[in-house]
Amino acid sequence: MSLPTDTVLDRFLRYVVIDTQSDPASSTQPSTEKQKNLGRVLEQELKALGLADAHLDEHGNVYATVPATSDKAVPAICFCAHMDTAPDFSGTGVKPQLVRNYQGGDIRLTGDTSRVIRVAEHPELANQIGHDIVTTDGTTLLGADDKAGVAEIMTAAQFLLHHPEIPHGPVKILFTTDEEIGRGADKVDLEKLGAAFGYTLDGSTIGEIENENFSADGVTITIKGVAIHPGTAKDKMENAIKIAAEIVARLPKDQAPETTEGRQGFIHPVGISGAMEGAKISFIIRDFEEQGLTDKEDLLKTITEQVLSAYPGSTFTFTVKEQYRNMKTVLDRHPEVTENLLEATRRIGLEPKITPIRGGTDGARLSFMGLPCPNIFTGGHAYHSPLEWVSVQDMETAVTAIVELVKVWEERAA
Template sequence: MSLPHDTVLDRFLRYVVIDTQSDPTSQAQPSTEKQKDLGRLLERELKALGLDDAHLDEHGNVYATIPANTKKDVPAICFCSHMDTAPDFSGTGVKPQLVRNYQGSDITLTGDPSQVIRVASHPQLNDQIGHDIVTTDGTTLLGADDKAGVAEIMSAAQFLVRNPEIPHGPVKILFTTDEEIGRGADKVDLKKLGARFAYTLDGSTVGEIENETFSADGVTIDISGVAMHPGYAKGKMENAIKAASDIVARLPRDIAPETTEGREGFIHPVDISGSMEAARIQLIIRDFTEGGLKEKEDLLEKITSEVMATYPGSSHTFTVKHQYRNMKEVLDRHPEIMENLEEAVRRVGLEPVRHSIRGGTDGSRLSFMGLPCPNIYTGGHAYHSPLEWVSVQDMETAVKTIVELVKVWEERA
């Protein structure tokens, strides 16, 4: 199945044209059956590399093992990426474009000339002079999130299999579905996977390694109003739409995604719907600490109660749903995970920079499921948009990082 000398670019271009967009409205897993199209291809390619245990399970997850070739007792290390692309923008009919030997100008996308990757908005392009840049034609997203990670893991696996003189412990491979809709780890069988530690390949700028994510909850506020014919409503009607709007209007503007950065958390309404008699507000709460998360939920509940007190005939419910937690809490118990990664990054000629993700990743869930799992760069940028791009040379650096990391774990065992 695989070509004799597949490069990471060969693989990446092969994978991005397969539509794997996930669907948050579906209750199935995978949420879209088309994610299995890529899963089946990866299963075949892994088997072609000689990984006989490679298989696609009923939920669309792909598992495989590169057996240890050292006598040392090295922990089994897993490398993980997700196959789905984000629902935010179309992933159908991806037409990848290759800009060879990039020389620093803005990149106009051929399928929609109004879409321009501008250096002023993407300053990381200043570090890409001489690189080969992959973009879309501007009518779809690219899918570097996270097919760059998939291609990098596959290329590293190919390298390790074809270079058996490199000593290493057991290397586990995992490709998941539905990460973009928050379900990437839901159906992962950790017992079957058999890894002690893991790394997701789902980051961005090379050199940046991530051991911290937001902690996250979802909040649903359901409001029952008092419906009445508007012609005879004085002193009687309590419009649920207005109550919901009052709550949203009172949210602090300085605790919102559009006004926060770094380690600042936020309260973010993501959906509001309703009628005169009933309305619903859905929000997400994000913070890097449990205390910060609780403070924001308490503030939101206080605002809700104060608003609803002005609608005495109405009622409401306030429901908090746990989503994921900051993986740093788990990773700090196993400092060797990040120390070994930092050494691998240095070996490929970069200075490692620990970075916090203003979001989540499969690694958040996996860490709290018992598989400590930080995040490694892929070289991709401008995710979830038609302006998404990735450097071929940065993808190659990510491949080398995986190989060096496997070597470090064996050396330090």
């Protein structure tokens, strides 16, 4: 039995008004209980579609299976999206606005009229003439990242269930929590999921396929200075705050997020705190190659040593923590995963464009856990901001891509 409102737009509008913002300061999984509110909705909708194994687990992950309709031994394919929205901007009280039959021009948002989605800043709008565009009212983010992906997977599952004449293998569905704070795959049970290969629906412009992402490390530098009363400090005080400031000031300007693009990596300070006697600087290091990470970490350590050489009474510790790695390492060992996606994209009339992700993704973590998992477009734009928007027609195209992809896997199975 299908639900009464089951277009991709209907689903999307249902999902975005549910506040699912994750919280990096929380140590629980999920980091916020409210993420389970959407999980419970999805569990019930999947059951209403007839998927008896649909369930929400204790960590907020949702699992379900669309049974195979083919007699071939087709590998089980998973489609994954995350339910949480980013902590960067409020996700409470989302009021989606629908601009029907967009005819060009800037879009001024209704709840905060100072916010405008400008064509000059969002050139992809030029390809949306005649489309229906969903925005916020400007006071919250929209949550197309990644509720567009959730809605598309749900709609594709419904389509496959309504069309059993389409031959396909087992289709596994996975909705995760806490992707936006880097924990999306932490509690996923791959054995229970039972998929051979996967695809995250968490991309942007239609036609773009992402099979590569940054490799990532975190670096923490702690500095122990020499504290002394400022009235008697001459030639004795070594102020840890100033030492930390010197380190940051010496960072190469051509290796920063604000000066790099494409395949260029960066060294990015994300936190600094301290007092005269001690300070701490937190960095994220990003590069598509592991050697690039090592080179940047070596450079950062050299800068730190050079600064500290002028402060003989002070010491530092330099701690590197691995965060995630480039999924292309895994995907290159399973070329059929990307090749089938490219074929499906072409079949629906798009010219696929392979682009690297300048960030992380559940797909990277899942790939290294044993589920090779590139990223598919969803049609969303301007993520993590009140200017976020998505085209209804592009979401429908993503649904078509999912359906075509499972057909390609079945055709090419032995």
